[in-house]
Amino acid sequence: MKMTQPHISFGICDCVSIALLNMFTTIQFHFRHNKPIFIIYGILVLFIVGSMAIFPVFRSATNLSFLMNQAVVLGIVSLGQTIPILMSGLDMSVGSVMSLSTTIAAVLMGGPGWTWPLVLILILATGTAVGLINGLGVAKLNMVPIIVTLSTMIIVSGLAMFILPQPGGYIPENIYKYFLFEVGAFQGPVFYYIVIICILYFFLHHTVRGRHIYATGGDKERASLTGVRVDHAIITGYALSGLLSSAAGIFLALRISSGAPTVGNPFLLDSITAVLLGGTTFVGGRGGIIGTVGGTLVLTVLANVLVMAEVHTYWQYIVRAGVLFVAVVAYTMKRRFA
Amino acid sequence: MICVDILPLPDTITLRVMHGNCKNILLIFLRGKNMKKLAIVICAALLVFCVFGVAFAVSKEQQVVDTSRFKKDPPWVIGYDIYWLGNTWSAQFAEEFKQAVSMYDQLVKDVVITSSEGSTEKQIKNIEAMISKKVDIIIVTPNSTKGLAPVIKKALQANIPVVLNAAGVEGDEYTTFINVTDRALGKAMAEWLVNELDGNGRIFAITGLPGLGVAEARWDGAMEIFNQHRKIKVVMKDAGDWADPKTKRVVSDMLAAYPRPDGIWADTPGLGMIEAFEEAGSSFIPFATCSDNNGFLKYWAQHKSRVNAIGVTKPVWLSSIALDYAFRILQGNPVFKDNFIPPCVVTEENVDDFVRFDLPNGYWTLCHLSDERAKALFGE
Numbered sequence: 001m002k003m004t005q006p007h008i009s010f011g012i013c014d015c016v017s018i019a020l021l022n023m024f025t026t027i028q029f030h031f032r033h034n035k036p037i038f039i040i041y042g043i044l045v046l047f048i049v050g051s052m053a054i055f056p057v058f059r060s061a062t063n064l065s066f067l068m069n070q071a072v073v074l075g076i077v078s079l080g081q082t083i084p085i086l087m088s089g090l091d092m093s094v095g096s097v098m099s100l101s102t103t104i105a106a107v108l109m110g111g112p113g114w115t116w117p118l119v120l121i122l123i124l125a126t127g128t129a130v131g132l133i134n135g136l137g138v139a140k141l142n143m144v145p146i147i148v149t150l151s152t153m154i155i156v157s158g159l160a161m162f163i164l165p166q167p168g169g170y171i172p173e174n175i176y177k178y179f180l181f182e183v184g185a186f187q188g189p190v191f192y193y194i195v196i197i198c199i200l201y202f203f204l205h206h207t208v209r210g211r212h213i214y215a216t217g218g219d220k221e222r223a224s225l226t227g228v229r230v231d232h233a234i235i236t237g238y239a240l241s242g243l244l245s246s247a248a249g250i251f252l253a254l255r256i257s258s259g260a261p262t263v264g265n266p267f268l269l270d271s272i273t274a275v276l277l278g279g280t281t282f283v284g285g286r287g288g289i290i291g292t293v294g295g296t297l298v299l300t301v302l303a304n305v306l307v308m309a310e311v312h313t314y315w316q317y318i319v320r321a322g323v324l325f326v327a328v329v330a331y332t333m334k335r336r337f338a
Numbered sequence: 339m340i341c342v343d344i345l346p347l348p349d350t351i352t353l354r355v356m357h358g359n360c361k362n363i364l365l366i367f368l369r370g371k372n373m374k375k376l377a378i379v380i381c382a383a384l385l386v387f388c389v390f391g392v393a394f395a396v397s398k399e400q401q402v403v404d405t406s407r408f409k410k411d412p413p414w415v416i417g418y419d420i421y422w423l424g425n426t427w428s429a430q431f432a433e434e435f436k437q438a439v440s441m442y443d444q445l446v447k448d449v450v451i452t453s454s455e456g457s458t459e460k461q462i463k464n465i466e467a468m469i470s471k472k473v474d475i476i477i478v479t480p481n482s483t484k485g486l487a488p489v490i491k492k493a494l495q496a497n498i499p500v501v502l503n504a505a506g507v508e509g510d511e512y513t514t515f516i517n518v519t520d521r522a523l524g525k526a527m528a529e530w531l532v533n534e535l536d537g538n539g540r541i542f543a544i545t546g547l548p549g550l551g552v553a554e555a556r557w558d559g560a561m562e563i564f565n566q567h568r569k570i571k572v573v574m575k576d577a578g579d580w581a582d583p584k585t586k587r588v589v590s591d592m593l594a595a596y597p598r599p600d601g602i603w604a605d606t607p608g609l610g611m612i613e614a615f616e617e618a619g620s621s622f623i624p625f626a627t628c629s630d631n632n633g634f635l636k637y638w639a640q641h642k643s644r645v646n647a648i649g650v651t652k653p654v655w656l657s658s659i660a661l662d663y664a665f666r667i668l669q670g671n672p673v674f675k676d677n678f679i680p681p682c683v684v685t686e687e688n689v690d691d692f693v694r695f696d697l698p699n700g701y702w703t704l705c706h707l708s709d710e711r712a713k714a715l716f717g718e
Contacts, residue, residue, distance in 0.1 A: 062496070063470035070463055166554040167458065167482040256458050256485030261548075263485075266457055307467040313420075313453035 036279020036287065036331045040294035043327065047298060051305045058308060065187055071300040072189040073098075073252045075293065077267050078274035079200055080244030082292045083237040085275050087217040088284035089138060089145035091238060094245040094271055096156040097127050098264030101249025103160045106169020106259025116175050123246050130156055131242020135235030149238075153268075160261040167260035171253055179254050189251055196247070200240075200289055213237050218285030273320065274299050277327050298323065398676040403513060408499045409670030410474055413447035416664060417473035417498075419464050421481050421505070422456040424547070425580045426607065426631065426700040426716065430654045431504070433715050434707055435477070438658035445665065456547075458485040465489045469496050475664045477501045477657075483508045483551045499667045503660040504652070505552055514673045516660050518652045523628055523681045524556030524605070526650045528563035531601050531626040534646065537567045539600030542592050543575040544585055546605045553580075556605050556628070573599065582610030582633070589614035599623055608634030608649075609699065628652065630684050630692060633699030639689050649684035653704040 051058040077094050084091040101123045108114045108122070130152055137148035181188040204210040212233040215223040224230045248267070253259055277295030280287025302323060306316045416439065420432045439449050450473050452464035458481045468476050469492060476493055480486040483506060490500045491511045499513040506515050531541065543560070546553030564570050574592045578585030585606040592599075593614060601624040604611050608629040615622060625647035627634065638645045656679070666673050682704050684692055692703040700716035701707075707715075 057470050057472065060470060063467075066463075066466040066470060070466070073459070161548065165548065166551060168484060168551075170484070252459065255462065256482060257488050258482060258484030260458060260482060260485065263458055263482075266459065303463065304467060307452055307464055308471060310450055310452075313455065 034279075034291075036327075037291050037294065039327060039330050040278055040291055040298060043323070044294055044298050044301065047301045047305065051301065051308070055305070055308045058305065063304070065182075067300060067304055068187045068190045069255070070304070071296055072187075072193045073248050073255060074267060074270055074274060074300065075193050075296040076196060076251065077245050077248035078271040078278075078292050078296050079196060079289050080241040080248070081271040082275050082278070082280050082287070082289050083204075083213060084145060084149075084241050085272070085280050085282060086213060086284060086287060087234060087237050088282055089234070089238070090149065090272070090282075091131075091134060091241045091245075092146060092149035092268060093130055093134060093153040093156055094241065094248075095264040095266070095268035096153045096160060097130050097242055097245040098249035098252055098267055099259075099261055100130075100156050100160040100163070100264075101127060101246045102253035102256070102259035102263055103164035103169065103261055104259070105250060105253040106171060107164055109172055109175065110170030116172065120250060123250055124243055127242040127244075127246020127249070128239050129242070131239040131245075132235060134242065135238030138238065139231035139234040157261070164259050164261055167256075167258055167263070169259040171257050176254065179251070189254075192251070196244070197289060197293060200244075204288065209233065209236055214285055216285075270299065273324055277324055279327075279331055281331070398510075398515075399674060399678060401675040402672045403675050404672055405499065405513065405667045406670045407497065408475070408513070408667050410668050412445045412668070414445060414474040414668050415448045415450065415471075416446055416661075417450045417452075417465075417468035417471070417476040417478075419461060419468075419476070419478045420451065420453040421461065421479035423453065424456060427580065427652075427654060427702055429700075429715060430702050430705060430707060430712075431479075431657050433711060434654050434705060435657035435661060437707055437711055438661045442661075442665075454481060456481055456550075458482040461486060462489045465493060469493050469498060472496075473498060475499050475501065475668055477503055477660050477664055479504045480507050481505075481550070487511060499664075501660050501664050501667070504656050510675075513667060514663050514675060514677065516656060516663060516677045516679070518656070518679050518681045520552050520555040520652070521559035521562075523650050523652060524559030525563055526559075526681060526683070527556075527603055527605075527626040527628060527648065528560035530648045530650070531603055531624055532563055532567050532570055534624040534626075535570065535601050538569040540571045540573045540596075542589070542596075542599045542602040542604075543572050544578040544588060544602065544604040544606050544611065545575065546577065546580045548577045548579075553577075553605060560603055572603075578604070578606040578610070580606060582607050582613075585610035586614045590618060593618040593620050602626065604628075607631040608647075609637060612637055612645075622646065626650075628681075630682070630702055630704045631699070632694055632697055632701040632703050635684065635689055635693040635703060636695060636699065638686075639693045642686060642689075646686075650681045651684060651704055653679075653682055654702045655704065655706045658706055 057063060077098060081091055081094055104123050104126065105119060108119045109116050134149050134152055137143045138145050179188050179192070204213065209232070212223070212228045213236065215228050216230050216233040220230055249264060252263060256263060274295035275292050277298055278287060278291030278293070280291060299320065302320060303316070306319060311319065418435055422428045423432065439446055450468055450471060452467065454461035454464055461478070461481050462485065465476060465478060466489060476498055478486070478500065480502060487507045487509055490507060493500050494511060494513070502512050502515040504517055506517060545557050564572060573596055576588045576592065578588050589611050597620060602611065603626045605628050608625070608627045608631055611625065612634065622644050625645065627647060627649050628651055629649045630651040638647055663673055663677070694701065694703055697709060697712055698716040698718065701712050
């Protein structure tokens with residue numbers, strides 16, 4: 001005897017509606033958990049569309065390629081700054097590490113006896129060493145992050161002044177083809193930026209140490225009770241910040257084709273702004289590098305648009321602060337009402 | 339330096355032949371009457387070499403830039419970057435430009451003014467924005483000699499001429515450069531000081547903003563003179579950041595550590611230094627400054643018997659001169675590549691001609707700025 005199976009008709013319309021519903025719930029889920037990211041990228045899209053409408057020159061290929069290059073240096077240093085802030089800390093030394101990197105690059109790359117890959121390794125090692133000192137101070141000596149990193153900032157600034165008292169030095173032309181190459185409108189530094197984002201994202205979200213960093217930021221004591229080596233996480237975090245600052249310094253040196261002992265200073269406040277805009281807060285354990293990338297792009301586009309609009313430099317600061325203020329208020333509203 | 343080779347260098351084969359024959363030719367010439375011939379030939383060769391050498395070895399000061407490719411019909415859009423606004427000189431420098439440009443409504447359609455606040459990175463961004471906006475000409479005071487070169491090159495590639503004002507860049511990639519030579523300025527200050535001290539004395543040195551090329555160039559020029567005089571000793575040196583409050587603190591500290599200097603080389607507006615001496619109760623010494631700052635000149639003019647000073651100055655009107663050059667370029671008229679204006683000198687004899695008792699202390703006296711604008715800028 002043949003049994004007839006109950007047949008459920010499953011048309012294409014159902015497929016689509018279920019998929020849509022699925023997508024909607026996924027988006028809703030992500031929105032609830034990553035509200036800052038949605039907000040910051042929303043602001044970014046708004047800015048870009050708005051500027052394209054108001055300033056026709058904004059969407060010119062030249063301007064877009066300038067914009068991409070402008071974002072990279074701030075972008076890389078902000079990625080580094082994200083990690084200490086994730087752990088309720090702060091790295092004040094990023095700007096001076098960048099300056100130091102440019103001075104080392106400008107003095108050694110131009111001088112005899114050094115090949116440029118060796119100089120790059122030396123620069124990255126120096127940055128990491130400064131970060132390690134910061135990390136040791138915070139983790140092992142239980143010092144307040146702002147004080148440790150402020151001291152290293154002053155020491156490193158002095159060191160940079162010692163190496164190169166005035167802007168100058170020389171970056172050999174043959175390095176440019178490895179870093180500042182152009183494929184159409186696509187710029188070399190952007191390629192490196194994307195690679196760094198991918199590696200860092202993988203590290204923070206898919207490795208044990210990365211997850212420990214988040215756990216340490218969330219609640220240090222509870223993390224330590226669950227077996228997380230809090231001190232190791234902190235040291236790694238600051239070392240990474242130092243490493244990325246020195247990498248940003250290399251791109252800065254290439255951008256200004258020289259070194260300068262104070263050139264990195266403005267990047268300290270800018271990097272903190274980018275991180276906060278991206279939704280990472282001093283509370284710790286919340287946020288991440290994707291938000292920081294959004295924050296960097298917003299700051300870069302904003303700076304460009306404000307110059308285009310010929311806004312006075314003092315107003316530019318106020319507008320930037322205004323955007324930061326609005327973003328942070330939007331983020332805290334989430335916590336109040338969610 | 340641009341040099342044109344007028345005497346083509348002989349290739350290696352010719353050189354070898356010449357070397358081989360040289361001895362024989364000399365011997366032929368040196369025999370008897372030919373000695374005279376040799377002398378004539380050598381003299382003639384030297385003369386030709388000198389004439390052509392002078393005519394063709396063109397320095398950038400004499401090099402004429404063909405600007406016909408930048409020629410455009412007015413009205414123009416002018417891009418101006420304010421390099422820094424950290425002291426009274428830089429504030430007035432920017433104001434001079436604004437005043438100058440406001441007089442040419444017919445010629446100037448728009449002025450894109452950006453501000454770099456002493457940052458090379460920001461200056462690069464600003465100039466990139468000007469390139470995107472396709473301004474007709476860019477006037478900039480580079481914050482870094484090396485750092486700005488690539489972006490200026492980009493501007494030239496986009497057919498936008500670049501006028502460098504009051505500070506230069508490395509290399510040849512710019513349209514024209516207007517400045518007072520800072521090295522010569524520092525040197526002149528040092529020469530006066532050495533002269534006042536009869537080449538013997540212990541001196542203080544106050545330098546400008548650390549890390550900026552202009553400050554370093556002035557100090558290099560000064561050291562060139564000080565190194566020639568063994569008995570001149572720089573006992574203390576620190577940065578006054580071109581600002582009176584910082585200078586006052588620095589000089590006070592110096593006087594506490596070393597109460598009796600013989601002279602001071604001060605790249606500073608001057609009044610802060612005077613105040614520090616007065617507060618410490620130290621007797622005045624020769625002040626070699628680079629200042630025509632009104633506050634300093636007021637004190638100087640009122641206390642001529644006590645103050646022995648010089649002001650070798652970089653006039654703030656350099657920025658308005660840059661605008662003249664910009665117009666010349668946009669009209670397609672040729673300009674010189676480098677234009678160096680000799681530093682102006684304020685001395686005891688002419689200080690009364692410069693000082694303005696009716697204007698505020700922040701004002702720099704060698705200027706074209708109207709009194710109204712000066713008062714608006716620095717307060718009554």
